[in-house]
Amino acid sequence: MPTRSSKTAPHPLDPLTADEVLAASQILRNHLQCADDEIRFKVIDLAEPPKALTLQYIYHNGSAPNRKARIYYHVKRSQALMVAIANLATHEIENKYNSPDSQGPVDADEYILVHEACNNHPAVKAEIAKLKLPPNARVLNDPWAFGTDDTNERRRLFQCYMYIALSEDDEANHYSIPIPLAPIFDAHTLELVQLQKLPMGTGDEVDEETQPWDPTKPVEYSAGILGKDAFRKDLKPLQVHQPQGASFRTSGRRVEWQKWSFILGWTVREGPVLHDVRYDGRPLFYRISMSEMTVPYGDPRTPYHRKQAFDLGDSGFGLTSNILSLGCDCLGHIAYFNGVRVTGDGNPMVMPNVVCMHEIDDGIGWKHTNLRNGKSSVVRNRQLVIQCTATVANYEYILAFVLDQAANIHIEVRATGIVSTAPIRQGLHVPWGTVVAPGVLALNHQHIFCVRIDPILDGDSKNTIAYDECQPVVNEPDLDPYGCAFRVNTTVIEKPGGYDLDISKNRTFKIINEGRTNAISGQPRGYKLHPVPSQMLMMGPETFNFRRGIFSSKAIWVTKYNDDELWAAGEFTNQSREDTGMAVWTKRPENVKNEDVVLWHAFGVTHVTRPEGKSF
């Protein structure tokens, strides 16, 4: 079918340009008729056009839907989160509402303000003094989005976990020396709400009087501090050369590679997004994205019960994406893509090279050797990797969409960086984490991700989700005298909801187009999901952890498509009290069979830290 993605005007699904971000902030200013410094912008992201219009445009010569922007902002002196949709074609605000009960995501400006407020507050300084730190100690803090433990709380709060660094070098690893202080600040007033102390023992109790710091050695990672001699010297260079360049072609945000074609979108919230994904000219997916992630911690001691980050909804994989520099993260021929975010004062800030794209060789893709003549045929497995690295304080998440030459899309997340640490009295152990250094506890936690898959198999919005199970034939001796037979039983999903995996039945989910038949197999054409079997959320339905993100409780979710239903735990996750996403969508008594349907897959890791055996 025709593609019109190479037109000069932005494609309806292209990310916002810097000009568009600026235009959006201007449209809002003009609409609000207030002075420049009266508005504090938090987020400006593409407000995608309705799917129906976009498909008309892409596949049926429809006219291009208007470009629109979604704006989160505050009118200064107000704590109310405001949301506006700016039409970039008509220069009008189409929809404006405040969301007084919600907290917007963390923005860069407030993060810095809270950090400073905590470090400079006299009461905090007075507590620090009691630690009797060595003269070279520098005090730092990481403001954390405030997990929910009170449905009546309406203030915008940050819990500032505090650490020290024992070096003037700004690369010193403060996470290796946590101190027992986590003051709570109000992000709007920048007032100290509570000078919270951290437990050093097995229970909730904290030291009546903050005790002097019990010295321990820092654990550093920076080459600048450790020096070259601290690193392995016996690894010889491995270089990837592509003398003819890469095998992909780009035109604007449209990428073409090995029968694949897609638009590489990007949002502040999600980072890279794949739109209008086609293989060999056949439409497969309207949109594929990392929708959300939640990181609940398993330590009941106050305030750790509040540690539950939603790293997309609370901050954003785009916003926190690393600026990638050539030769640093990837090998071979690399293409980079920029992102754009808004500054507090409404100006666009280009984030260069936040997404990289390159090819890799993944070993043998297919091989057969003819044992009669010894001749072998080999195809190597070339892959295309679209990748970003999001830094959320101590953690790094490396998100990659990996496409191969056999029509597979692999969605990979690597969790790396530094574990979230807490202080503990030296010599003590608690069930809630692993001591990883004297006086340092790595808390047990989970990372549960949710991928959103919006299919349009062979161009039809009407698709069906079904699962196959392989089950043995039982008690049919006439049919199966030796008991070796098994059948594939297919169950079609007709209602929205959450579904479990079942390894024992090899339960595999697939997207099928009941309207089109595979000429060979005689079965509906389909695309299979290879799920990642993971332990789901351990916290029960009565907990805030569960109620804030029910997507984390089941591996598979099926919902009926609606425009703007992109985020698994709802639009506003920061200090959320209830899930306004999956929890709502899956309660609708809708038919999802042979309908415009969305498939969601939740997966993750339960992380119980294993320390190295090296002694201190």
Add this chain to the structure above:
Amino acid sequence: MPTRSSKTAPHPLDPLTADEVLAASQILRNHLQCADDEIRFKVIDLAEPPKALTLQYIYHNGSAPNRKARIYYHVKRSQALMVAIANLATHEIENKYNSPDSQGPVDADEYILVHEACNNHPAVKAEIAKLKLPPNARVLNDPWAFGTDDTNERRRLFQCYMYIALSEDDEANHYSIPIPLAPIFDAHTLELVQLQKLPMGTGDEVDEETQPWDPTKPVEYSAGILGKDAFRKDLKPLQVHQPQGASFRTSGRRVEWQKWSFILGWTVREGPVLHDVRYDGRPLFYRISMSEMTVPYGDPRTPYHRKQAFDLGDSGFGLTSNILSLGCDCLGHIAYFNGVRVTGDGNPMVMPNVVCMHEIDDGIGWKHTNLRNGKSSVVRNRQLVIQCTATVANYEYILAFVLDQAANIHIEVRATGIVSTAPIRQGLHVPWGTVVAPGVLALNHQHIFCVRIDPILDGDSKNTIAYDECQPVVNEPDLDPYGCAFRVNTTVIEKPGGYDLDISKNRTFKIINEGRTNAISGQPRGYKLHPVPSQMLMMGPETFNFRRGIFSSKAIWVTKYNDDELWAAGEFTNQSREDTGMAVWTKRPENVKNEDVVLWHAFGVTHVTRPEGKSF
């Protein structure tokens, strides 16, 4: 600790050399005092010395145990499988026994003889004639190891599945045109036992009179037949350069790479084996190997119920390993290792380059970006891959041991090649497989592998297997008022047996050394297994499929170590009636806690073939 692996004499765990294979066959000849052509050799492999003696030698300056060879052979005119252990130091046969109730593995000589006997047998030719094949048709057959369906059967049988090729080119893909004949031959007498026909319909019934072939197009893969134009032209070269060479060092079969040290063993049965595996000077494993694989088919129609290959025990990953040629299968700087097998007449046959070793770059290994200064630290994930490709008729298995820089060993199997096909009347579908081309059925089946892990953590033979489960704290409101807490519960395994995985509890198995404590965590030093959750064998305990290889029924097995207990389904799997491996070892009422213990992991795939959408 000292390593003496670089001595000129072979290390006790080195594979047999060509000279040693020849010496072993000579020792047996001399012992048997019979004419050269009176003996037909099947297999000569290293008979490993007792673990106790070998550890004494490696770690405590003990003397080198004698080198010994295990020989499978037949005295001609006898069908009895004979086994002898030849001492290469004393030149004596130490142990000789026949195994009349067992069938040895398939050997190359008989495979060719059976193939010829089938293709040339007048009765077979007469049936072929009824197919009225086009003049350019060539008839081929694949002799299959004969799965068990009769406990009284003692003949050595092969089922010859027949196909045609429609080209003189010897690269023509005969698997794409199966014909409804599968004669059974006796491998000793080469007599036709049964002119078995294959069902073309939904049931067992076969055509009374073999019907003329219903023409279908072949599906070819060979570049020689398809021509260059059939392949993608838009993939640009990707080259790996290692200007300073590889980072590994070898001395004999001892390999040193990135804190790793191991002896790269090899057997005809298993292919590559890792011995005496150490990390940073610390012993981790005495032996790591692919122990067995079973491939049961899920089609109850005769004779498909007999399709259950044990691709290590029936043939051997070493015996079937491809001769790898530089630049063909791998990129970068590659080291190759040879294997040696015995010919039927007792001569050594060197199999050049059956194992390759090279480094790969697996993307980012660790990264952290300091959000305060934007500086990032990145470590790439360099890995060492030890790999072989085994061709078992239509299938290829790519077995790789992948070592990384964080003390992980990844064991990877890629199943590739061509699916096992059967004829089906055009237009029909059956529940037992997927029609992948007109008249061609790909039968549903499973591949279940079993890895054997023999640990010596920190040099102690006494280790323990335990599993951790992450479970929520329930009904302890005083401890856990918000319900977020979870604990890690550890269960120590004290008895041999099979154990399930449990994703819902994040059950993870680990090897621990109860005698040594991690100085930081205060817990026993351990090494964790990241299992592959898979559907296990579907066939029930009453079936031959189950009784021949119970390892395939559970993901985890624990046994007490005994010398020579290396093969999960027992020594002789070909036409086996009972599992003489795990089934026996796990019934022993032994303690395995803080003992010399072996950990086994079974994993695999249930393969329901998905055809491409391309039309015919």
